[in-house]
Amino acid sequence: MSNRRLYLSYALAAAVLAASPLVLNAYWVDVLNSVGLYALLALSLNLILGDAGLFNMGHAAFYAVGAYTAAILNTHLGLPILWALPLAGALSALFAGLVARPVIHLRGDYLLIVTVGMGEIVRIALVNDVFGLTGGANGIFGIGRPSLFGLRIRRPEEFFYLIWAFVAVTVLLFHRLEQSRFGRALNYLREDEVAAEGSGINTVRYKLVAFALGAGWAGMAGSLYAAKMTIISPESFSFWESVVLFLIVILGGSGSIPGVIVGAGLVVGLPELFRRFASARMLVFGLMMMIMMIVRPQGLLPLRRPRFREADLESGEAGP
Amino acid sequence: MEQFLQQLTNGLAVGGIYALIALGYTMVYGVLKLINFAHGDLFTYGAYLGLTLLTSLLLQNRLGAVGGVLVLAAMVMGLVGLIGVFLERAAYRPLRTSPRLSAVVSALGASIFLQNALMLIYGARYQVYPENVLPQVAVSVFGLGVPLMRIVVVLVSLLMMAALYLFVQRTKTGTAIRAAAIDQGAARLMGIDVDRVIRLVFLIGPALGGAAGLLVGLYYGQVNFTMGWIYGMKAFTAAILGGIGNIPGAMVGGLLLGVIEALGAAYLSIAWKDAIAFVVLILILIIRPTGLLGERVAEKV
Numbered sequence: 001m002s003n004r005r006l007y008l009s010y011a012l013a014a015a016v017l018a019a020s021p022l023v024l025n026a027y028w029v030d031v032l033n034s035v036g037l038y039a040l041l042a043l044s045l046n047l048i049l050g051d052a053g054l055f056n057m058g059h060a061a062f063y064a065v066g067a068y069t070a071a072i073l074n075t076h077l078g079l080p081i082l083w084a085l086p087l088a089g090a091l092s093a094l095f096a097g098l099v100a101r102p103v104i105h106l107r108g109d110y111l112l113i114v115t116v117g118m119g120e121i122v123r124i125a126l127v128n129d130v131f132g133l134t135g136g137a138n139g140i141f142g143i144g145r146p147s148l149f150g151l152r153i154r155r156p157e158e159f160f161y162l163i164w165a166f167v168a169v170t171v172l173l174f175h176r177l178e179q180s181r182f183g184r185a186l187n188y189l190r191e192d193e194v195a196a197e198g199s200g201i202n203t204v205r206y207k208l209v210a211f212a213l214g215a216g217w218a219g220m221a222g223s224l225y226a227a228k229m230t231i232i233s234p235e236s237f238s239f240w241e242s243v244v245l246f247l248i249v250i251l252g253g254s255g256s257i258p259g260v261i262v263g264a265g266l267v268v269g270l271p272e273l274f275r276r277f278a279s280a281r282m283l284v285f286g287l288m289m290m291i292m293m294i295v296r297p298q299g300l301l302p303l304r305r306p307r308f309r310e311a312d313l314e315s316g317e318a319g320p
Numbered sequence: 321m322e323q324f325l326q327q328l329t330n331g332l333a334v335g336g337i338y339a340l341i342a343l344g345y346t347m348v349y350g351v352l353k354l355i356n357f358a359h360g361d362l363f364t365y366g367a368y369l370g371l372t373l374l375t376s377l378l379l380q381n382r383l384g385a386v387g388g389v390l391v392l393a394a395m396v397m398g399l400v401g402l403i404g405v406f407l408e409r410a411a412y413r414p415l416r417t418s419p420r421l422s423a424v425v426s427a428l429g430a431s432i433f434l435q436n437a438l439m440l441i442y443g444a445r446y447q448v449y450p451e452n453v454l455p456q457v458a459v460s461v462f463g464l465g466v467p468l469m470r471i472v473v474v475l476v477s478l479l480m481m482a483a484l485y486l487f488v489q490r491t492k493t494g495t496a497i498r499a500a501a502i503d504q505g506a507a508r509l510m511g512i513d514v515d516r517v518i519r520l521v522f523l524i525g526p527a528l529g530g531a532a533g534l535l536v537g538l539y540y541g542q543v544n545f546t547m548g549w550i551y552g553m554k555a556f557t558a559a560i561l562g563g564i565g566n567i568p569g570a571m572v573g574g575l576l577l578g579v580i581e582a583l584g585a586a587y588l589s590i591a592w593k594d595a596i597a598f599v600v601l602i603l604i605l606i607i608r609p610t611g612l613l614g615e616r617v618a619e620k621v
Contacts, residue, residue, distance in 0.1 A: 055421075102606050108420075109355060110605055113560045116553065117598030124595040239553070243428060250425045283436035289429025290411050297418030 006258070010171070017164055021157040029156040031272055036163035037225055039264035042248040043170055043257065044217035049246070050255035050303070051183060052210040053190030054104075055112035058119030059218055059245050064126060064237035066092040066219025067226040071140040072133050074226075081146045081227040085220050092219025093212040100211045104204055119242050126234040139233025146227045159228050166224065170217065171257055178257070186210055187255070251292060253299030262300055325464050327586045328579060333470045333539065335578020336477030340532035341555030342562070342570035343484060344404075344525030350501035350565035351521050353420065357427040358407060360552015361434040362526040366400045366533025367543040368438060371447055385454055393534055400530025401523040407434075408522040431548075438545040446544050449537045473535050480528060481571045488567060497521060501565060550594075554581075557601050563614025572612060 021029050045059045069088040073079040079087075103114045129136035146153045146162065153162055177183050185206050188196040197203050226232050244267060252263020270288065274281035292300070341363050348356045373392055374380070380388030411430045415423040454472065458465040488494035499507040500517040508514050536551070537543050558577040562569025577597055584596035604612065 103602065106605060106609050109349075109564065110560060110609065110611075112355070113557060114602055114605060117557070117601055121595045121598055124592060128591050239549075247425055247428060250421050254419075254421065280436070280440060282432055283440065286429045286432030286434075286436060290426050290433065293418075293422045293426040293429065294411075294414040297415055297422040299422075 009258070014168065018161075021160050026156050029160050031269065033156060033159050033163055033228065035265050035268045036160070036167050037221060037228070038245070038248060038268050039167050039261045040163070040170060040221040040224070041218055042245050042252070042260045042264050043167075043174060044214045044221065045245045046214075046249050046255065046257070046260045047174065047177075047186075047217070048210055048214040049249050050260070051178065051186040051190065052207055053186075054207060054211065055108050056115045056211075056214075057112050057242050057246050058115035058117070058122075058239075059214075060237040060239070060241040061115075061119040061122040062092045062096050062215035062218040063222045063225070063241070064122055064234075065095050065215075066222030067232050067237070068126065068134055068140070068222075069219065070223030071143050071226045071232055074143050075140055076133075081144055081223060082148065085223040088223040089216040089220040092222070093216030096215030097208055097212040100208060104207050104211070116239065116242070119237075119239055123234050123237055123239075126237070134234075137234060139231060139236075140226075141231040143226050143230045143232070145230070153227075163224060163228075166220075167261070171261070174257055182206070182209070190255075247289065251289070251299060253302040255303040256299065256301050259299050259301035259303070266300070322464070323586065324583075326466075327582045329464075329466050329470055329474070331579035331582030332575060333473040333578070334582060335558075335575035336474050337532045337535055337539075337551070337574075338555045338558045338578050339571045339574025340477050340480060340528045340535075341551060342559040342574045343481070343567065344529045345552075345556050346559040346562075346564055346567060346570040347497075347521045347525045349559070350567075351497065351504075351518055352412070352416070352423075354412065354423050355427065355556070356412075356525075357424065357552070358411070358430040358434055359525065359529055360548035360550075360555070361431050361438075362400055362404055362407070362548075363529040363533045363536075363551055363555075364438060364543070364545060364548035365403060365434065366396050366530025367537040367547070368442060368447065368533075368545070369399050369530070370396045370534035370537050371449055371543065374453065375450060380453055389454060389538070393531055396530050396534050397527035400533070401527035404522040404526025404529075405519055407526075408518065435545055435548065442545065444545065446542045448542045451541065453538060469539050473539050476535060477532075480531065484524070484528070485567060485571075493520065554597060557597055561601055561604060561611055563611030566611070566613050569611055569613035576612075 017032075020032065024032070041059065041063055044062075045056060048054050048056045048059075066088040069091045070081055070084040073084040073087060074081050099118055103111065106114060126134045126139075127137050134140065148162065151158075153159055185196070185201050188199070188201060189203055189206055193203055225236075229236075248263040248267045249260055250263075251266060252261070253259025271281055271285055274284050277284050296302075341359065344359050344362070345356060348354055348359070370392060373395055377392075379391050382388065383391060407430060411426045412423055415426055454469060457468050459468050459471060460466075461471070488497055496507070496512045496517050497520065499510065499512055500514050504514050507517075532551075533543075536547075554577065555574065558573035559570045560573070561577060562571070562573025564570075577600070580600055581593060581597050585593040588596065608614070
């Protein structure tokens with residue numbers, strides 16, 4: 001595909017987004033903030049599910065570990081929330097690496113149910129106030145507002161720029177990652193694990209790194225969420241959240257970064273648009289999901305593989 | 321000892337219900353390699369349809385308690401089975417050749433759709449089954465007072481499992497189901513109508529799930545439109561625990577999960593009840609990656 005068209009559409013989308021708080025009211029800016037957070041989470045899941053092909057339906061667990069780490073560091077030790085963000089990411093990544101190590105060899109659906117189980121175990125642990133730090137079912141409140149360069153971020157518009165700047169950095173980094181040796185190894189692994197192993201790819205190590213990286217990113221998104229809400233509780237990290245993230249990745253186009261962002265807009269935004277259906281809106285949403293999958297089984301903006309022209313091969317150029 | 325035996329029988333009853341639902345997951349998975357996430361909701365439909373038919377037709381007054389409940393069960397199983405066949409036609413058949421996860425998302429969409437349809441029809445509140453449909457008495461089993469309903473649940477689920485097992489192992493149609501599960505292409509070459517097998521699987525699985533829903537309604541007395549999520553998840557865990565795609569595995573997994581959960585809630589901690597099932601699952605999968613009775617699948621090279 002032409003990279004130029006992709007960059008142009010990114011630039012256009014960024015420009016439209018950057019201008020949107022000027023014309024939208026606070027409610028819709030807040031909806032866009034949710035879209036941004038879900039886009040971040042879905043991009044981190046996409047690394048695990050889309051790129052590496054590991055069926056993870058418990059991503060909310062890592063999101064929760066990040067949010068709670070940031071919240072605890074902030075409320076108990078008074079660490080500014082943006083300083084806590086990298087620590088939260090690191091702890092999520094470490095946690096994911098530890099819990100995924102014994103189960104990483106499981107095949108597709110077995111891994112899926114194990115990750116569902118991990119998500120539930122984490123949520124139940126939070127409800128039961130594990131370590132006496134998580135505040136039980138009520139959660140943690142009074143999380144401090146973030147401040148950046150002396151500016152306290154409080155209003156939805158201010159959060160909008162913080163969140164979407166993070167999304168932009170994520171998209172940039174993940175694009176680079178996709179094209180790196182690491183990204184290509186993950187794709188190889190997803191398409192054919194045996195062949196990948198045969199070509200000298202350490203499958204267990206790559207899978208674990210993908211898991212830890214995706215989880216770490218979800219942890220950082222979790223600390224942004226904690227900063228935005230100032231109050232977090234276990235119900236924000238239920239099985240349903242993991243399902244929503246899974247939906248975003250598959251509906252948008254598994255493995256495709258623009259697809260995942262569009263998917264986030266759709267899955268978070270559509271129920272808002274369906275508000276006029278009142279109590280039937282989730283019914284319509286479920287129906288839409290079925291129809292969309294039947295019409296576009298590959299997702300809305302599926303991953304397009306780089307194509308090599310014959311001329312490139314003859315001249316010894318190895319691809320884009 | 322008394323408490324232990326009570327919890328054990330209670331666990332067997334809950335486990336029987338898990339096993340009945342798990343059979344639907346495992347049969348569909350066996351033939352289509354699809355996790356039918358809407359299966360838990362079909363179970364809920366069984367519970368709600370049972371309630372509606374029970375209160376509107378009042379069969380138990382006309383045919384007596386046992387006859388009425390039997391006819392009711394047959395009606396519920398037939399209706400939920402039809403919903404299952406319709407679901408397959410609408411949500412899964414168009415995706416049969418698509419990437420596997422697309423069908424999973426379609427299944428999740430179907431689950432949301434079915435659940436919300438039920439909420440719009442019946443409302444979000446708990447629905448209560450009429451009392452004393454079956455006599456609420458305790459029966460003495462070796463000196464242990466066990467509620468009659470609990471024994472009925474265990475016996476009915478064991479009976480249905482045995483019937484299904486014999487059907488799949490002994491009849492020609494059952495052989496066709498097994499053949500389609502092993503290799504659809506080869507089964508087709510042998511003259512098996514695979515589409516018919518899939519329809520049949522989507523008739524039997526949801527029918528068993530619907531029966532489980534009716535049993536839950538009669539056993540616990542109240543039902544809710546969201547209960548399919550948690551029962552479905554537990555039953556799917558049971559299917560994986562036993563080795564998914566394997567019919568005896570789903571039975572063993574379901575009963576085992578029910579007993580472990582009941583004993584865990586009684587002796588370890590009630591607050592961690594829902595986590596116990598998953599901890600056991602993870603531990604077993606670490607040791608046996610394809611479940612208790614699952615066969616080792618050779619990697620295709």
